[in-house]
Amino acid sequence: MTTTNDNSFAVRAANVSRHYQMGAALIRAVDDISLEIRSGEFLALLGSSGSGKSTLLNMMAGLDRPTSGDIFAQGRNLREMTPLELARYRREAVGMVFQSFNLLPRMTLEENVELPLRLAEVDRSERAGRVREALERVRLEKRLAHRPSELSGGEQQRAALARALVNRPKLLFADEPTGNLDSATGEEIMRLLAEIQHSLGMTIVMVTHERPLADRFADRIAALADGKLVSDGINESVQRSEVQR
Amino acid sequence: MKSSDLGELAVRNLRESFLRNSLTTLGVAVGIASLVAMLSLGVGLQELASKRLSQSGLFDTVVVMSRANVRGFGRPPRDDSAPKQPSPPLDAAARKEMEKLPNVVEVYPQIRFITEARFADASYSAMVAGVPDSARTSGAFDGIDGRFFSSATADEAILQVEFAKDLSPQPSTLLGKDLVLRYAERQALGPQAGANDRTVLDANGATKPNTSGAKSNTAKTTDAAGSGFSIVPRQRKLRIVGIVETEPAAGFGGFGSGRLLIPLKVAETLRAAQANDLRDIVRGSGSESTFASLTVRVNKPSQVEAIETTIKSMGFSTFSLLDATRNLRIFFAVFDLLLAIFGSLALAVATLGIVNTLVMAILERRREIGILKALGAADRDVKQLFFVEAGVMGLLGGFLGVGFGWLIGQAVTFGTNVYLKQQNLPPAHVFSVPWWLVLGAIGFGVIVSLAAGLYPASRAARLNPVEALRYE
Numbered sequence: 083m084t085t086t087n088d089n090s091f092a093v094r095a096a097n098v099s100r101h102y103q104m105g106a107a108l109i110r111a112v113d114d115i116s117l118e119i120r121s122g123e124f125l126a127l128l129g130s131s132g133s134g135k136s137t138l139l140n141m142m143a144g145l146d147r148p149t150s151g152d153i154f155a156q157g158r159n160l161r162e163m164t165p166l167e168l169a170r171y172r173r174e175a176v177g178m179v180f181q182s183f184n185l186l187p188r189m190t191l192e193e194n195v196e197l198p199l200r201l202a203e204v205d206r207s208e209r210a211g212r213v214r215e216a217l218e219r220v221r222l223e224k225r226l227a228h229r230p231s232e233l234s235g236g237e238q239q240r241a242a243l244a245r246a247l248v249n250r251p252k253l254l255f256a257d258e259p260t261g262n263l264d265s266a267t268g269e270e271i272m273r274l275l276a277e278i279q280h281s282l283g284m285t286i287v288m289v290t291h292e293r294p295l296a297d298r299f300a301d302r303i304a305a306l307a308d309g310k311l312v313s314d315g316i317n318e319s320v321q322r323s324e325v326q327r
Numbered sequence: 328m329k330s331s332d333l334g335e336l337a338v339r340n341l342r343e344s345f346l347r348n349s350l351t352t353l354g355v356a357v358g359i360a361s362l363v364a365m366l367s368l369g370v371g372l373q374e375l376a377s378k379r380l381s382q383s384g385l386f387d388t389v390v391v392m393s394r395a396n397v398r399g400f401g402r403p404p405r406d407d408s409a410p411k412q413p414s415p416p417l418d419a420a421a422r423k424e425m426e427k428l429p430n431v432v433e434v435y436p437q438i439r440f441i442t443e444a445r446f447a448d449a450s451y452s453a454m455v456a457g458v459p460d461s462a463r464t465s466g467a468f469d470g471i472d473g474r475f476f477s478s479a480t481a482d483e484a485i486l487q488v489e490f491a492k493d494l495s496p497q498p499s500t501l502l503g504k505d506l507v508l509r510y511a512e513r514q515a516l517g518p519q520a521g522a523n524d525r526t527v528l529d530a531n532g533a534t535k536p537n538t539s540g541a542k543s544n545t546a547k548t549t550d551a552a553g554s555g556f557s558i559v560p561r562q563r564k565l566r567i568v569g570i571v572e573t574e575p576a577a578g579f580g581g582f583g584s585g586r587l588l589i590p591l592k593v594a595e596t597l598r599a600a601q602a603n604d605l606r607d608i609v610r611g612s613g614s615e616s617t618f619a620s621l622t623v624r625v626n627k628p629s630q631v632e633a634i635e636t637t638i639k640s641m642g643f644s645t646f647s648l649l650d651a652t653r654n655l656r657i658f659f660a661v662f663d664l665l666l667a668i669f670g671s672l673a674l675a676v677a678t679l680g681i682v683n684t685l686v687m688a689i690l691e692r693r694r695e696i697g698i699l700k701a702l703g704a705a706d707r708d709v710k711q712l713f714f715v716e717a718g719v720m721g722l723l724g725g726f727l728g729v730g731f732g733w734l735i736g737q738a739v740t741f742g743t744n745v746y747l748k749q750q751n752l753p754p755a756h757v758f759s760v761p762w763w764l765v766l767g768a769i770g771f772g773v774i775v776s777l778a779a780g781l782y783p784a785s786r787a788a789r790l791n792p793v794e795a796l797r798y799e
Contacts, residue, residue: 145700170705
C-alpha cells in the first residue's frame, strides 16, 4: 500500500487521470493532473463547464476513482482503498457541499444534519448537541424543524454546510456552492466558508466557474481546461488582504 | 449504521410512498393469508382425522396374542433358525404384568361371542362385545342416542343401530326397555368333579341336570389329566340405555364388530364360552382360562412401538397399526405440502410485487442513495436499508396475512358447519391455526420479502454515487 508521510499536504494528486469511454470516443475528463493542497488551505478549482474540475473534486472526495495516478489523503492512497475504506474516509474525513444543496426533502433540517452522525454511528445522546452546534455555526439554529422546501436557497446551502461540518471533518469539498444562488447570497456563503476555514482550520477545495468569487476568497487558484491543469498559483489579493487583516 | 437507525430510516422511507408500500404489503398479506388458509385447512383436517382415529383406538393400542395362536391356518411355519421361545399363556397373570408396564393406560381382553338376545318374545342372533369403561371419555360414543353405561358393572346394553332396527323399526323407542341375553357360561371342572354337577343342553337349548351320568360330548370336555369345563346355559336381563348410529371404533382392536355392547366387566363376569375355549382344551391348559387376545392401550401412539417390543420380549405376539399411522402421517405431510405449494403461489406473486416496489424505489431514490453515499454510507448500509424496508413489509404483511388467514378459516368453518347441519351431520372444526403456523407464516413472510429485496438492495448498493448525484 502506498502512503505518504508528508503531513503538510492535506491532499496530493499525482499524475491523476480519469477517462471515460463514450462509444468509440475516449473522454479525458481529467488528464494527468498533479496537485498538492496544503492543510488549512482554501483552494479554488476554476474552470469552465466540462473542464474536469468536478471530476477531480469527486476523486479527491473519494466518490470516484482515478483511471491512473494516485491521490493521497489522510496518509493513504485513495486509489488503493477498498469501497468500505473509501466510505469511512468520506464519512470521517470529508464534508461535501453541492451546487444543488442535496438535502433530503422529506427530512427536517435537524434530521438532514443528523444523517452523517447516524452513518458514523454517533451515540444518540450526543447527536442533538452536535446538530445544534453545526446549525449555530451557519446561523440556522432556529430552523431546526423546518423542511428544506420551507427555506430559501441560501438557507438550504447553509444547512448543507452544517451537514458537511457536523462530523468535524478535516477536508471540505464544495462543488459550485454558489451556482444556484444569487450573487448576494453566494457571497454570504463564501464568507461563511472563509470563516469556517479560519475558525476551524479546515482545508477547503471549492469548484467554481466564477473567477471574482475565487479571487476574493480563495488562498490559491488552480485553473483547469480540457482536463488539464493550466495554471496554479497563490491568490495575491487574498494574501494581501490577509496581511492587512 | 446502527440497526435502530436503519429501522427508523426504513420506516420513514416506507411512510413516504404510503399508498404504494401499503398495496405491496397488502399483496404480501394476501399471499400469507392464502398460505395460512391452505395449511390451516390441512392441519384442521389432519387433526379431525387424528381425533377420529384416536377415538377409534386404532393407533394407541397393541393387540396381544399368545404366540401359539398366531401361526397356523394353513400357513407354513416361520423359517427362522432362532430358537423358539416358549409361549406363555395369555392369562390373568400376563394381563397384570402388562398393566404394570410404563405408559400402559389399560389392558383388557377382547370379549366377543355370538349369542342369542330375546326381545318382545322373539330371538335375535347377536355378536356381543365388551366395552371398556375408558370408552366413556374417549369420545367414541359422542354421537350416542341415549347414554353410555351408568357404571362399569351395570347390567345395561348399547345397541348398534342396525341391530336396534331389527328389534324395532323405531330404534329410539327401545331406550329404557329390557332384553334378555342368553349365553353359554363356561364353568371350570376339577378332575374329581361329579357327574351330577354338570349340566347339558337339551335339544331345545334349555338347561337340565345331567342325571343320567352319561358323558355328553356337547356338555362337558375333559383332557387326559381330567381337567376341563362344562357349558352352562345362562341368561341375563339387560336394560337398553343407548343406540349408536355408526359403529364406534369399528375395526381392528376395537369393539366395533359387536352389535350388542355391554360393559366389559359385565362381559367378563358372564364367563361366556368363546371360540378359544375349545383350543384351550385341546392344548391341555385345562380349567385355567386364557384370553384369545388382550388389548393394551398406551398413552400416545408414539409409545406403541416400545410397548410392542417389550411385550414381544415377554413371549407374546403383538399387532398394531403402527405402519398405518406412519402412512397416514406421510399422507398428511404430502397433503400439507401440496396445500402449501398452492398457497405459496399467491405469495410468489406478492414477492414480485415487492421486487417491483423496491426497484421503483431505487429509481425514485437514486439521488438520495447518491447523497447517502457522499455522506459516507457504505454499500452495505444502502443494501441493509433496502433489506430492512423489504423485511418490514414482509413482517407487516405476515401479521396481516395471519389475521386474514384466520378470518378465512372462520368463514370456511362457518360455511362447512352450515353445510354439515343441512346434511344432519355433527359440526366439525375443519380449520386449525396452531402457534407454529402463526410464527412460521410470519417468519416465512419476512424471509420471502428479504429474498425479494435481495436484487433491488444489491442494485441500490452498487449505484455509482457520482452518477446517482447527477440523476434528476
